[in-house]
Amino acid sequence: MTEADFIARLRGIATDPAARGLADDAAVLGDLVLTHDMIVEGVHFLPDERPQDVAWKLVAVNLSDLAAKGATPVGVLLGYSLAGDAAWDAAFADGLDIVLRRYGLPLLGGDTVGVPAGAPRSFGLTAIGRALAEGAPSRSGMKPGDRLWVSGTIGNAGAGLAMRLGEIDANETCLAAYSRPQPQLTLGQALAPHVRAMMDVSDGLLIDAQRMATASGCRITLRLDAVPLSAALLAVRPDVLDTRLAATTAGDDYQLLFAADPDAGAVIRATAEALNIAVTPIGHAGVGEGIVVIDGAQRVALPDRLGFMH
Amino acid sequence: MTEADFIARLRGIATDPAARGLADDAAVLGDLVLTHDMIVEGVHFLPDERPQDVAWKLVAVNLSDLAAKGATPVGVLLGYSLAGDAAWDAAFADGLDIVLRRYGLPLLGGDTVGVPAGAPRSFGLTAIGRALAEGAPSRSGMKPGDRLWVSGTIGNAGAGLAMRLGEIDANETCLAAYSRPQPQLTLGQALAPHVRAMMDVSDGLLIDAQRMATASGCRITLRLDAVPLSAALLAVRPDVLDTRLAATTAGDDYQLLFAADPDAGAVIRATAEALNIAVTPIGHAGVGEGIVVIDGAQRVALPDRLGFMH
Numbered sequence: 001m002t003e004a005d006f007i008a009r010l011r012g013i014a015t016d017p018a019a020r021g022l023a024d025d026a027a028v029l030g031d032l033v034l035t036h037d038m039i040v041e042g043v044h045f046l047p048d049e050r051p052q053d054v055a056w057k058l059v060a061v062n063l064s065d066l067a068a069k070g071a072t073p074v075g076v077l078l079g080y081s082l083a084g085d086a087a088w089d090a091a092f093a094d095g096l097d098i099v100l101r102r103y104g105l106p107l108l109g110g111d112t113v114g115v116p117a118g119a120p121r122s123f124g125l126t127a128i129g130r131a132l133a134e135g136a137p138s139r140s141g142m143k144p145g146d147r148l149w150v151s152g153t154i155g156n157a158g159a160g161l162a163m164r165l166g167e168i169d170a171n172e173t174c175l176a177a178y179s180r181p182q183p184q185l186t187l188g189q190a191l192a193p194h195v196r197a198m199m200d201v202s203d204g205l206l207i208d209a210q211r212m213a214t215a216s217g218c219r220i221t222l223r224l225d226a227v228p229l230s231a232a233l234l235a236v237r238p239d240v241l242d243t244r245l246a247a248t249t250a251g252d253d254y255q256l257l258f259a260a261d262p263d264a265g266a267v268i269r270a271t272a273e274a275l276n277i278a279v280t281p282i283g284h285a286g287v288g289e290g291i292v293v294i295d296g297a298q299r300v301a302l303p304d305r306l307g308f309m310h
Numbered sequence: 311m312t313e314a315d316f317i318a319r320l321r322g323i324a325t326d327p328a329a330r331g332l333a334d335d336a337a338v339l340g341d342l343v344l345t346h347d348m349i350v351e352g353v354h355f356l357p358d359e360r361p362q363d364v365a366w367k368l369v370a371v372n373l374s375d376l377a378a379k380g381a382t383p384v385g386v387l388l389g390y391s392l393a394g395d396a397a398w399d400a401a402f403a404d405g406l407d408i409v410l411r412r413y414g415l416p417l418l419g420g421d422t423v424g425v426p427a428g429a430p431r432s433f434g435l436t437a438i439g440r441a442l443a444e445g446a447p448s449r450s451g452m453k454p455g456d457r458l459w460v461s462g463t464i465g466n467a468g469a470g471l472a473m474r475l476g477e478i479d480a481n482e483t484c485l486a487a488y489s490r491p492q493p494q495l496t497l498g499q500a501l502a503p504h505v506r507a508m509m510d511v512s513d514g515l516l517i518d519a520q521r522m523a524t525a526s527g528c529r530i531t532l533r534l535d536a537v538p539l540s541a542a543l544l545a546v547r548p549d550v551l552d553t554r555l556a557a558t559t560a561g562d563d564y565q566l567l568f569a570a571d572p573d574a575g576a577v578i579r580a581t582a583e584a585l586n587i588a589v590t591p592i593g594h595a596g597v598g599e600g601i602v603v604i605d606g607a608q609r610v611a612l613p614d615r616l617g618f619m620h
Contacts, residue, residue: 003392007422009403010388016416018385027418029385029438032342036387036436038421075328075339077346078320079389079434082313093319106326108337111348111434112317119429124389124421126346126436128339 020138023215025065025199026129028136033071033129037062038079041121046164051088052095053179054123059099061202062127063183064254068200069136070192071129073103073185078110079124084117103185134193142197142216142259148283149268151184151256153230154205158250159237173232181254187279188256190271198258204307205248208257209283210291216259219288224248224295228280241295251308259285330448333525335375335509336439338446343381343439347372348389351431356474361398362405363489364433369409371512372437373493374564378510379446380502381439383413383495388420389434394427413495444503452507452526452569458593459578461494461566463540464515468560469547483542491564497589498566500581508568514617515558518567519593520601526569529598534558534605538590551605561618569595 007022014022018029026035039058041047059076066073078096082089100107108128115122142148160178163170184200192198197216201208205227213220224244237243260268265281272279293300317332324332328339336345349371351357355364369386376383388406392399410417418438425432452458470488473480494510502508507526511518515537523530534554547553570578575591582589603610 002396003422003424005396006390006392006399006403009400010406010417010420010422013403013407013410014417014419016385016418018416019418022417022419027385027387029418032438034385034387034418034436034438036389036420036434038389038391038423038434040391040423040425042426043423075326075337075344077337077344077436079346079348080316081348081350081432082316086312086315089316090319093316093323096320097323100323106328107320107324108326108329108339108344109324109332110320110346112313112320113348113350113353113432114313115350115430115432116352120425122391122423122425122432124346124348124434126344126387128342128344128438 024139025068028069028131031131033066033069033131033136035062035065036124036126037065038122038124051091052098055092055095056099056180058123058125060181060183060254062125063103063185064200064202066127066129067183067185067188068198068256070132070188071136072189073105073127073129075106075108075128077108077126080110080112081115081122082112083115083119083121132189132192137192137195137198139197139199139212140215142212142218142285144218144285144287146196146259146285147262147265147281148220148222148259148285149279150201150205150282151187151277151279153228154253154255155233155247155250156230157181157252158247159233168236171232171236173230178252181252183254184256187272187275187277190275191256191258191268194264194267194271195258195260198256201253201255201257202251204251206291207307210306212257212259213289213291218285219290219292220283220285221292221294222283224293224300226280226282228278245303249303249305249307334449335378338379338441341441343376343379343441343446345372345375346434346436347375348432348434361401362408365402365405366409366490368433368435370491370493370564372435373413373495374510374512376437376439377493377495377498378508378566380442380498381446382499383415383437383439385416385418385438387418387436390420390422391425391432392422393425393429393431442499442502447502447505447508449507449509449522450525452522452528452595454528454595454597456506456569456595457572457575457591458530458532458569458595459589460511460515460538460592461497461587461589463538464563464565465543465557465560466540467491467562468557469543478546481542481546483540488562491562493564494566497582497585497587500585501566501568501578504574504577504581505568505570508566511563511565511567512561514561516601517617520616522567522569523599523601528595529600529602530593530595531602531604532593534603534610536590536592538588555613559613559615559617
């Protein structure tokens with residue numbers, strides 16, 4: 001039983017509509033939006049990562065799921081493994097305090113367990129949110145003809161990880177994108193009434209777009225040349241096909257990927273502009289399945305690895 | 311920073327009233343009751359425990375927290391660590407399916423992460439419930455003069471663990487109490503309007519009673535000779551002081567411990583009788599702090615270890 005088999009088995013158990021087939025960013029039970037994401041040392045964060053940043057990331061990745069459903073977070077529950085390193089734990093608690101204050105979010109409860117020293121650190125967080133009265137957009141509502149959009153820029157966090165690993169010259173913008181991702185809560189709440197499908201970009205733009213295509217039963221055509229890249233990224237990597245493929249398969253962006261009727265374009269642009277956040281059309285949905293990537297007029301062969309599989 | 315220091319630090323963060331000072335079985339946010347408990351191999355379950363039983367226990371310990379708040383569970387989120395043992399994972403999924411069907415409870419979502427083979431298995435579950443219109447009883451509402459009650463019998467699960475470890479002759483009742491604890495959801499919902507304080511007995515009757523005393527700012531006098539023991543326990547252990555101290559410090563009972571005005575005694579007995587569940591007065595609250603244990607007319611010295619500390 002692989003991880004995919006195990007999740008397939010859980011899908012067979014999770015038949016309640018609120019679970020959304022375990023194929024969405026969060027569960028939606030009445031007006032409640034519920035998510036639980038874990039992060040594991042060596043898988044989701046580096047062993048030498050600052051504990052304050054690990055706490056930030058644990059909260060941010062969960063809030064990003066709520067953002068993608070247009071939800072307003074109301075609190076979190078923490079599952080914490082104490083591995084016998086008091087200084088590390090104290091710094092984690094400091095970081096938790098900082099990120100929860102930043103988002104005005106109560107720590108409601110949770111559990112703390114001791115684990116043997118040397119075991120990889122593993123943390124879980126449950127984030128609880130309230131959906132808008134209009135409901136919470138799913139990943140599966142995209143229709144043929146819809147335009148596909150992404151917020152912000154893509155690839156900064158992936159470059160930040162490469163900088164952490166010493167692979168490229170470092171800059172603060174990309175390092176911060178990697179270590180302190182910003183969940184797009186305000187944007188998600190503002191966009192939710194105007195989109196047909198929305199999700200966050202956590203594992204890589206291509207793999208996440210493919211997931212939206214599969215959930216919606218459409219084919220996505222994604223324009224690689226339209227994917228917004230930051231000046232900070234372009235300062236360390238030239239704007240070539242390889243850079244764009246690396247940016248769209250790297251993960252940890254925590255931007256919003258959403259599909260909307262082309263007629264909603266004006267209201268979407270105005271909504272984002274009012275928040276001073278960039279949104280960029282990067283493709284469209286058609287009849288079919290899967291994802292097609294084009295660069296200008298050229299079709300680009302899909303890389304073997306569309307994103308971060310874990 | 312010990313575990314106690316770390317939790318004290320978290321208490322400094324968890325200042326929202328919904329968190330109840332991280333000193334209750336669950337958070338209570340409006341009509342929502344929220345709990346997240348983890349179980350770790352070698353700490354909360356034996357390495358050779360059946361995976362179906364581990365799944366049962368993970369769900370049951372969380373539902374027991376909801377039971378103690380008189381809440382009706384509405385769903386769970388699972389945090390699961392895949393350690394590369396496919397047969398184990400498949401059996402866990404089977405057990406999860408069984409326990410969720412037993413309680414008519416949807417699996418809403420969660421997360422699955424791979425961890426290195428050989429690391430201790432660690433699982434988290436978030437259970438979400440709805441409180442009664444009357445609210446959710448806390449651990450802190452007990453008043454001097456209140457009577458202290460416990461449901462069911464105490465010590466079966468502790469004897470079941472001793473049987474699993476080959477320390478005493480086995481019987482099915484105690485083994486089942488250990489491996490398939492029964493959260494007292496129906497009783498908790500029925501009792502909640504009539505109690506001043508309620509919690510579940512998870513770590514041992516004495517330590518849990520001490521926690522209620524501390525939370526309520528009262529002294530509890532607990533009559534060891536009044537603690538209800540099952541025929542199955544008495545069949546393998548004689549009814550002597552040591553048996554009673556072992557039973558009240560063993561943990562994993564998942565019975566309800568509650569305090570109520572003595573005038574509520576009749577309605578409490580009638581409520582429990584209607585459900586065919588035993589409830590037994592085992593002590594009372596007075597002015598002061600901590601816990602005093604008596605056996606007949608004799609005061610009993612508290613054991614060094616009042617319960618399961620983890």
